[in-house]
Amino acid sequence: MSMRYVSTRGGVEPVGFSDAVMMGLARDGGLLLPETIPDVAGRLGAWSTLSYQELAVEVMRLFVDIPDEDLEPLVRTSYATFRAPEITPVVGVGDIHILELFHGPTLAFKDVALQFLGNLFEYILEGRDQDLNILAATSGDTGSAAIYGVRGRERIRIFVMHPKGRVSPLQERQMTSVTDANVHNLALEGTFDDCQSIMKNLFGDLNFKDRYALGSVNSINWARVLAQVVYYFYGAFRVMDATGADRVRFAVPTGNFGDIFAGYVAARMGLPIGQLVLATNENNILARCFCEGDYSLGEVHATLSPSMDIQVASNFERYLYYRLGESGPTVRTLMSAFAATGSVRLPVSEGAAVDDLIVAGMGDTEATLATIRDLHEKHGYLLDPHSAVGVSVGRRFLNDDEPMICLATAHPAKFPAAIKQATGEDIARHEVLDALADLPTQSEVLPAESDAVRDFVATRIDNSGE
Numbered sequence: 001m002s003m004r005y006v007s008t009r010g011g012v013e014p015v016g017f018s019d020a021v022m023m024g025l026a027r028d029g030g031l032l033l034p035e036t037i038p039d040v041a042g043r044l045g046a047w048s049t050l051s052y053q054e055l056a057v058e059v060m061r062l063f064v065d066i067p068d069e070d071l072e073p074l075v076r077t078s079y080a081t082f083r084a085p086e087i088t089p090v091v092g093v094g095d096i097h098i099l100e101l102f103h104g105p106t107l108a109f110k111d112v113a114l115q116f117l118g119n120l121f122e123y124i125l126e127g128r129d130q131d132l133n134i135l136a137a138t139s140g141d142t143g144s145a146a147i148y149g150v151r152g153r154e155r156i157r158i159f160v161m162h163p164k165g166r167v168s169p170l171q172e173r174q175m176t177s178v179t180d181a182n183v184h185n186l187a188l189e190g191t192f193d194d195c196q197s198i199m200k201n202l203f204g205d206l207n208f209k210d211r212y213a214l215g216s217v218n219s220i221n222w223a224r225v226l227a228q229v230v231y232y233f234y235g236a237f238r239v240m241d242a243t244g245a246d247r248v249r250f251a252v253p254t255g256n257f258g259d260i261f262a263g264y265v266a267a268r269m270g271l272p273i274g275q276l277v278l279a280t281n282e283n284n285i286l287a288r289c290f291c292e293g294d295y296s297l298g299e300v301h302a303t304l305s306p307s308m309d310i311q312v313a314s315n316f317e318r319y320l321y322y323r324l325g326e327s328g329p330t331v332r333t334l335m336s337a338f339a340a341t342g343s344v345r346l347p348v349s350e351g352a353a354v355d356d357l358i359v360a361g362m363g364d365t366e367a368t369l370a371t372i373r374d375l376h377e378k379h380g381y382l383l384d385p386h387s388a389v390g391v392s393v394g395r396r397f398l399n400d401d402e403p404m405i406c407l408a409t410a411h412p413a414k415f416p417a418a419i420k421q422a423t424g425e426d427i428a429r430h431e432v433l434d435a436l437a438d439l440p441t442q443s444e445v446l447p448a449e450s451d452a453v454r455d456f457v458a459t460r461i462d463n464s465g466e
């Protein structure tokens with residue numbers, strides 16, 4: 001019998017994997033999680049020599065309702081678009097190991113999950129003879145990774161809203177140079193918050209949502225977490241093999257808590273992780289939570305690592321579910337207290353750590369720039385600003401017996417201004433980004449109003465001639 005999925009708030013009947021993927025958010029407002037987390041401690045030896053793709057199949061087959069003979073080609077196709085044969089290679093740099101997650105088509109780690117999710121959606125839709133219309137709002141990285149995940153697919157259309165003139169020119173070009181017929185870039189005359197509130201309005205319009213089969217690709221989708229679990233195993237095996245250590249630590253630059261939650265799942269499955277180091281920029285609600293037990297909202301600050309400029313981390317509720325003894329009612333009570341007051345405290349016993357596994361810290365702008373400069377000067381290695389936040393905090397938790405693996409979440413060429421600020425040189429380039437300069441771009445400018453977006457989406461779908 002294949003894995004069933006339950007809601008963190010305990011209010012929905014368990015569903016299978018494919019239903020969980022199509023549902024996104026659970027109907028009771030919670031997030032979906034597997035009913036149990038399989039213990040794989042006895043298989044680590046056999047898994048440690050597998051290729052990335054073989055390992056992905058072994059990990060995923062424990063969680064999905066897809067036969068192995070279909071899962072294997074899904075995984076192969078998803079990672080055929082990566083530019084590194086190892087998919088997520090590990091590089092030793094001074095006293096740390098860097099797990100490079102940015103070799104996908106848009107040069108950010110979100111490709112690891114979204115390349116897989118695009119193929120998975122198509123597979124499920126084929127089986128059900130259905131179509132899907134994805135609506136997304138982006139401030140930068142997510143939009144292009146989602147577009148590259150679904151471009152050219154028959155049963156899927158994607159509408160991505162970005163605030164016109166308020167995403168970096170490079171990020172805008174990455175999105176708008178994709179001119180496949182199923183991709184619609186909407187440049188809204190407003191802010192990112194406007195884009196998000198329009199998205200909430202349209203998803204809240206249930207008639208519209210059902211009639212036009214609206215779906216979402218945001219980071220609360222369980223399939224995204226699942227795809228990310230794989231590289232924790234892969235990275236740990238490479239470093240344990242190279243160093244002879246039998247335990248490792250991971251440092252993870254964190255925004256929505258999706259990436260680090262995948263590491264938490266890997267640890268619960270039995271991967272020997274001694275510590276998960278949660279790293280934030282100045283938007284440090286999560287660092288405060290894991291240091292002091294205090295989960296309380298602050299103002300959003302704009303930093304050099306914009307994909308982590310987040311206060312309310314959408315995946316944090318999944319962690320809370322385990323932290324609160326897998327009790328849906330307790331999660332529901334805590335989340336409604338948080339919604340009402342913007343602040344809650346985690347139950348922590350006297351003198352104990354907030355969590356036995358997760359430690360945390362903040363890497364501010366100064367630390368980010370100093371870390372980029374230091375690795376460049378001493379080792380000739382360039383970090384992007386998000387990865388630099390992770391390395392700067394990870395280095396505070398070095399230990400002789402447990403090597404530190406720092407996740408590199410974007411290629412530095414995506415953030416050339418920060419690299420120039422840190423090193424004084426304009427040296428962050430990538431041929432994929434250079435090549436975009438000559439491509440034609442396409443986007444539709446719309447007022448930042450729900451009605452305008454609703455009309456545009458409906459008209460495009462109605463006129464596409466089934």
Ligand SMILES: *Cc1c(COP(=O)(O)O)cnc(C)c1O
Pocket residue numbers: 108109110141142219253254255256257258259260307308386387409410
């Ligand atoms: C999205 C993103 C992050 C944050 O990942 P979460 O899963 O939201 O914690 C970090 N770095 C980069 C480059 C990103 O695009």
